[in-house]
Amino acid sequence: MFTVGRLITAMVTPVVGQGEVDYPQARLLASSLLDSGSDGLVISGTTGESPTLTKEEKLRLFRETKAQLGNQGTVVAGTGNYSTAQSIELTREAEKEGVDAALLVVPYYNKPTQEGLYQHFRAIAESTGLPCILYNVPSRTITSLSLETALRLSHVDNIIGVKEASGDFDQIARIISGTSQDFQVWSGNDSDTFGIMTMGGYGVVSVASHLVGRQIKDMMNLILAGETAEAAKEHLRLTPIFKGLFTVSNPIPVKYGLNQAGFQVGKPRLPLTEPDEGTAEQLRAMLKEYKMDLVVAARA
Numbered sequence: 001m002f003t004v005g006r007l008i009t010a011m012v013t014p015v016v017g018q019g020e021v022d023y024p025q026a027r028l029l030a031s032s033l034l035d036s037g038s039d040g041l042v043i044s045g046t047t048g049e050s051p052t053l054t055k056e057e058k059l060r061l062f063r064e065t066k067a068q069l070g071n072q073g074t075v076v077a078g079t080g081n082y083s084t085a086q087s088i089e090l091t092r093e094a095e096k097e098g099v100d101a102a103l104l105v106v107p108y109y110n111k112p113t114q115e116g117l118y119q120h121f122r123a124i125a126e127s128t129g130l131p132c133i134l135y136n137v138p139s140r141t142i143t144s145l146s147l148e149t150a151l152r153l154s155h156v157d158n159i160i161g162v163k164e165a166s167g168d169f170d171q172i173a174r175i176i177s178g179t180s181q182d183f184q185v186w187s188g189n190d191s192d193t194f195g196i197m198t199m200g201g202y203g204v205v206s207v208a209s210h211l212v213g214r215q216i217k218d219m220m221n222l223i224l225a226g227e228t229a230e231a232a233k234e235h236l237r238l239t240p241i242f243k244g245l246f247t248v249s250n251p252i253p254v255k256y257g258l259n260q261a262g263f264q265v266g267k268p269r270l271p272l273t274e275p276d277e278g279t280a281e282q283l284r285a286m287l288k289e290y291k292m293d294l295v296v297a298a299r300a
Helices: 023-035 055-069 084-096 114-126 147-153 169-178 190-198 209-224 228-244 252-260 277-287
Strands: 007-010 040-043 074-078 101-105 132-136 159-164 184-187 203-206
Touching: 007 209, 023 040, 023 055, 023 209, 040 055, 055 074, 055 084, 074 084, 084 101, 084 114, 101 114, 114 132, 114 147, 132 147, 147 169, 159 169, 169 184, 169 190, 184 190, 190 203, 190 209, 190 228, 203 209, 209 228, 209 252, 228 277, 252 277
Parallel strands: 007 040, 007 203, 040 074, 074 101, 101 132, 132 159, 159 184, 184 203
Antiparallel strands: none
């Protein structure tokens, strides 16, 4: 059975100058994230500012990140959007670039029915040989992938799991209990990881792992070892940074945090902006409370 990994970082997209993608820095960041606990990366997801990346930028990021990591870590390409045809095209091209899997977000803005969601995801999955991961994030997409649709899609051969960021623990529990063991459920919110994994979920697609990856990995290993009480202590200790990195829209806080930690990733692209001074002060105070796990690599 193919496995993407339990701790996947939804990687930011470094930029430089007037907002040009900084590909050398992206390669360095990818390696540093693996060195600080990640098993793999999502490239061009929400945290990677996918709506503001061109198709050409996405494909080059997929190519360069995979070349950097080789077989040391998995690369999950964010290839889904609100257009089934465009999603199929980008997924096929990402497959040619050698990525390991595709992340397919619930279509946003056009508000499809559940039958539309089923046909959309099935059409993309059937167009590629890549393992596909569904991504349910109704805070961004408005439409939510229902339990019934998730269960139907779990029977599509190369749909291997779901990144669940709905916060609906009843639905998540029923997905975990209602699907086969080879259908994996990742938490889509750092603050939900403890709860989802203690119910039998597989792992997390994380934002906070940019900064505290080893600490998140340690908490996950405690859960897997059955040391739930100790894992709960770690979850509670990490909760302020899990919540703080969403004080304003992701990835504004985590990009700020990376720059503060000495790993320069530049500003968010418009329409996102850098945090205002009040928010920045809150973030600096929060970051001082934690040891940073990220290895800050020097450019060649």
